[in-house]
Amino acid sequence: MKIAGHTMGTPELTVLEAAKLFSEIGMDAIEIIYQEGYKSALHESTTDEEILELKRELKKLGIEASGIVSYASDYNQPDENRRKAAIRDCRRCIEIAWMLGAHFIRIYGGTFLEGDENFDEKRKILVSTMRMLADEAKEKNVALVLENHFNTMTTGPQITYDIVSEIDRDNVGILYDQANIGFLSGEDYRKCIQIQRDKIFYVHVKDFKFKAEGRKFSAGSVTHVNEEERAVVTRIVGEGILPWKEIIYNLHEVGYDGYLSLEYERRWHPMDIPEAAVGMAKSAAYLREILGTLEG
Incomplete structure (x- = not known):
């Protein structure tokens, strides 16, 4: 297994600055957000020339691009206009991944908020849309990974x-x-x-603790949880409640690499x-320690 750094952890840095940090703290790769309005991301205005220059810089740093993070859902x-906007976003992410040599696009499995209706109809649309995008992505050697996400x-x-099984494309998997x-x-x-187990293509690692026992999770958007809604607090990996050593061992046992x-x-x-220079460095060191025992 390889350790990647996600640019969600580096809001103060540009993508290239984040890549330099990840290289310095011994990571193997960088997962890059694609979204307007965020510093540590690629944007709609990012040109092909800038992306190819980033690829050259990543090569100098000795790290690879693991994936692109789309925020479309x-x-x-x-609504055809809403759906087409998401498709345009994903297509650009596929192009960027191909240019950078990355092989994964993080996908939100549709928009479905609490109280939304017509699940079956929207599921059919999601499956159809993903099949179309997967066929396009396959031409670029790119996989779409649908995340377990609220x-x-x-x-x-x-x-x-x-849902991933129903999409039935060999380049569509799960982001666990x-x-x-x-x-x-x-x-x-x-x-x-x-x-x-047989459809896990990619893994996100983070940690948390509950604010109070029994507090119910809620969120008003797909992308994140507002402060007043939060039931948990985020933690450096290894300092929360998730048993990451056991999780990684279990992933290894089912063949994930x-x-x-x-x-x-x-x-x-x-x-x-x-x-990130403190918390992501500690998190990466914690993961390397686990992987070291795994390899031993």
């Missing part, structure tokens, strides 16, 4: 597996995120990995955790 919407149609392990599952439903990692991407949530919760 309306792939399942009956306010989407791919929240828990079983529904995510079922036990932290998201942990504060949504609390399902055990062994159950989650067992259900999803891909990226462990540190989704250090400083972008959303800087009050919880120190800057």
Whole structure:
């Protein structure tokens, strides 16, 4: 397994500055956000020439691009304008991934907020849209990985597996995120990995603690949780409640050998955790220690 740094952890830095930091603290790769309005991201205005220059700089630093993070989620919407906007976003992410030599695009499995209706109809639209985009991505040697994520149609392990299976493309898999599952439903990692085992293409690593026992999770958007909604606080990996050593061992046992991407949530919760040079460095060291015992 390889360790990647996610640019969610570096809101104070540009993408290239984040890449330099990740290289310095011994990471293998960088996962890059694609979204307007965020410093540590690629944007709609980023040119092909700038992307190719970034590729050259990453090569000098000795790290690779593991994936691109799309923030589009309306792939399942009956409203054609909303759906087409998400498709345009994903297509640009596919192009960027191809130019950088990255092989994964993080995908939100549609928009489905609490109280939304017509699940079956929107699921059919999501499956159809993903099939189309997967066929385009395959030409670029890129895979689409649907994340276990709140306010989407791919929240828990079983529904995510079922939808990815229905899409039925060999370059569509699951982005396994036990932290998201942990504060949504609390399902055990062994159950989650067992259900999803043959479709886990990518893994996000983060950690948390609950603010108070029994507090219910809620969020008003797909992308993040507002401060007044939070049921958890984010933590440096290894200092929260998730048993990452056991999770990684279990992933190894089912044959996973891909990226462990540190989704250090400083972008959303800087009050919880120190800057990346401290917190991501400690998290990466913790993961390397686990991987060292695994290899031994």
